[in-house]
Amino acid sequence: MQDIKIYNSFSGNKEVFAPINKEHVKIYVCGPTVYNYAHIGNARPAVVFDTFVRFLRSQFAKITHVSNITDIDDKIIAAALEKDLPISQITEKYTDIYNADLKTLGVHAPDFQPKATEFIPEMIELIQVLIDKGHAYEKEGHVLFHVLSFENYGCLSKRNRDEQIAGSRVEVAPFKKDAADFVLWKPSSDIQPGWDSPWGFGRPGWHLECSVMSEKTLGLPFDIHGGGRDLVFPHHENEIAQSCCASGVENDPSSYAKYWMHNGFVTVDGEKMSKSLNNITLIKDLTDSYKGEVIRLTLLSSHYRQGLDWNESIIHQSEKLLDKLYKILSDENINSSSTNSKLDKNILEALADDLNTPKVISILNSLVKEYFQDSGIHKKDIAETIKASGNLIGILNEDPAGWFERDSKDLDIELIENLMQQRDQAKSNKDYAKADSIRDELVRLGVEILDSQDGSSWKPAK
Numbered sequence: 439m440q441d442i443k444i445y446n447s448f449s450g451n452k453e454v455f456a457p458i459n460k461e462h463v464k465i466y467v468c469g470p471t472v473y474n475y476a477h478i479g480n481a482r483p484a485v486v487f488d489t490f491v492r493f494l495r496s497q498f499a500k501i502t503h504v505s506n507i508t509d510i511d512d513k514i515i516a517a518a519l520e521k522d523l524p525i526s527q528i529t530e531k532y533t534d535i536y537n538a539d540l541k542t543l544g545v546h547a548p549d550f551q552p553k554a555t556e557f558i559p560e561m562i563e564l565i566q567v568l569i570d571k572g573h574a575y576e577k578e579g580h581v582l583f584h585v586l587s588f589e590n591y592g593c594l595s596k597r598n599r600d601e602q603i604a605g606s607r608v609e610v611a612p613f614k615k616d617a618a619d620f621v622l623w624k625p626s627s628d629i630q631p632g633w634d635s636p637w638g639f640g641r642p643g644w645h646l647e648c649s650v651m652s653e654k655t656l657g658l659p660f661d662i663h664g665g666g667r668d669l670v671f672p673h674h675e676n677e678i679a680q681s682c683c684a685s686g687v688e689n690d691p692s693s694y695a696k697y698w699m700h701n702g703f704v705t706v707d708g709e710k711m712s713k714s715l716n717n718i719t720l721i722k723d724l725t726d727s728y729k730g731e732v733i734r735l736t737l738l739s740s741h742y743r744q745g746l747d748w749n750e751s752i753i754h755q756s757e758k759l760l761d762k763l764y765k766i767l768s769d770e771n772i773n774s775s776s777t778n779s780k781l782d783k784n785i786l787e788a789l790a791d792d793l794n795t796p797k798v799i800s801i802l803n804s805l806v807k808e809y810f811q812d813s814g815i816h817k818k819d820i821a822e823t824i825k826a827s828g829n830l831i832g833i834l835n836e837d838p839a840g841w842f843e844r845d846s847k848d849l850d851i852e853l854i855e856n857l858m859q860q861r862d863q864a865k866s867n868k869d870y871a872k873a874d875s876i877r878d879e880l881v882r883l884g885v886e887i888l889d890s891q892d893g894s895s896w897k898p899a900k
Contacts, residue, residue: 439497442790444662445743447670447698448594448691452792457661458696462500465491466652466695468665468673469551471508472532473517476539478719478737478748479666479704479711485734486701486742486793487664488545489831493789496781496830504655505548506648507533509555510641515630525631529553539721542730543737544832550655554647558633561642561650564684565622565635573683577613579625579638585618588679593691594698595671602671620676622646645676649684652677652695658685663695667702674698702745719748729841731833732757738795738831754882759799760833760841762806763824768838770821780823781830789830798831842899849898854885861887862894 442455457463467487470480484505491503508514509529518525537547565581568574573587585591585602592602603617621643626632632639652660658681665674678691687693703710706717724733735756740746767773782805788797802824809820828834857876864873880887886899 440787440790442494442497443792444697444699445792447700450596453697455661455697457498458659460498462502463494463498463662464502464656464660465494465504465662465664466648466656466660467503467505467548467663468648468669469505469507470536471511471513472529472536473511473514474532475720475722476532476536477711478706478721478724478733480536481540481543481721481733482704482737482742482746483664483666483701484540484545485543485737485832487699488540489738489789489795490664490699490793491546492830492832493793496786497790502550502656503548504550504552504652506651507551507553508644508647509533509553510631510647511644519629535722539725542725543721543734544730544835545734552651552655554642554651557647557650557654558642560654561646562623562633562635564646564650564680565637565642567684568622568680571683571686573679574622575615576637579640580611580613580621581623581637582614582619583622583676583679583683584615585620585679586616588683588688590682590688590691591618591679592675594678595675597671597675620645620672622680645673646680648673649677649680649694653681659693660695662697662699664699665701667700670700699742701742702740705745705747707749708747728753728757729760729836731760731836735760735799735831735833739799741796742793754878757882759803759806763802763828763834764836764838764841766806766809766821766824767834768842770818772821772825772838774835774837776822776825780819780826782823782827785827785830795831798827802827849884854880854883854896857883858887858894858896 443452444455445452465487467483470476487505491501494501507529510525514525514528518528521528565574568583569576569581574581574583592598623635623637623640623642625638625640630641632641652663663674678694681694682688682691685693705711706719709715709717711718721733732753736748736753737746739752739756782801784801785798788794788801791797805820805824805827809817809824812820825834857880861873861876861880864870864876877887880896881899884899885896888895
């Protein structure tokens with residue numbers, strides 16, 4: 439087995455991965471808060487860590503992958519009140535949609551997908567431990583973690599005291615001992631969900647749930663904690679504080695999780711996704727236009743730690759590469775049930791180097807070039823290597839014949855006819871660049887263009 443290197447957000451360095459127990463690697467990834475449809479930003483960590491887990495499974499005997507569902511949160515409560523529906527109806531609906539969306543992107547279900555509401559007694563127990571150890575206090579129906587009681591607070595985010603207060607996302611309330619103290623338990627009104635506790639009827643704070651669910655599903659310490667970069671502070675910082683203080687190992691943050699991995703943000707055409715810009719890109723809308731593997735490969739086209747700008751250009755690049763790869767599999771009669779172990783060693787090395795998926799994609803492009811330059815002796819071997827290597831990152835799972843099929847009933851006929859007219863007009867104006875651009879768009883839509891002396895026509899591509 440070759441060395442696996444991962445960038446540890448805690449140390450700020452790329453480190454050789456040394457599991458706590460090489461016979462059983464444990465990874466926890468923060469999942470979604472389920473109150474609305476999932477967007478492409480929610481999909482990125484899911485795809486990234488699914489790919490990483492796939493790779494780990496190729497290297498270790500046993501992997502346990504846990505990713506939670508937050509099904510109690512103020513945003514969920516607000517959505518339920520707005521729609522006049524029970525909270526469970528909201529959370530169950532959007533959990534099912536989230537999981538269905540991810541399945542379309544080729545994301546395997548985690549080994550465990552705990553829900554916050556399933557662990558309320560354990561959360562109450564952890565809060566009481568923190569109170570007993572002097573790290574938390576009750577005031578006006580709230581229980582708060584006292585940040586100044588944990589000397590290592592800020593060890594993950596490397597934020598100083600002023601930055602912690604400014605970025606804590608918590609209300610500066612008069613009952614707090616310190617402005618940076620965060621809520622472990624808060625009271626619920628008659629119209630809000632809640633549970634009985636030693637501190638009254640209420641509900642847990644958001645940060646508490648992952649400390650509890652990770653410990654109960656994986657035990658402490660576990661190997662890798664993952665999530666989006668936006669969770670570093672305060673969420674993951676607060677997890678470390680809660681768990682280390684509860685366990686009594688305050689001088690060693692790795693007593694909670696040994697390695698931390700965080701993926702970068704997703705922008706859309708260079709701008710941050712936001713309701714005000716009306717550019718929140720939902721997975722369900724993308725899958726109406728693109729196959730799941732196209733979306734998945736696009737999400738892997740940028741290194742996971744870097745930002746990813748979601749735009750038509752990179753989507754088309756992923757689609758074109760997949761078309762080439764499936765064409766090779768089709769030519770060599772390799773279907774979805776074909777299995778082999780001809781993994782490209784360079785791809786394994788790229789994945790072992792902090793999940794370098796852009797390099798993997800570059801290698802796949804090189805294999806395509808090698809295939810078409812080969813005289814024929816090694817074509818089958820190259821195609822089998824492409825198949826095995828693609829499967830490792832979650833692509834090339836369809837039958838090639840199905841990949842290229844297009845059904846006219848799924849096509850937007852009105853749009854296609856309009857584009858055909860625009861293309862004809864561009865050709866008449868000798869604006870060949872525009873004509874070519876429209877042709878590319880028609881091909882993307884699943885259209886084969888038929889040019890003749892009598893004019894242009896089209897049919898669904900096969």
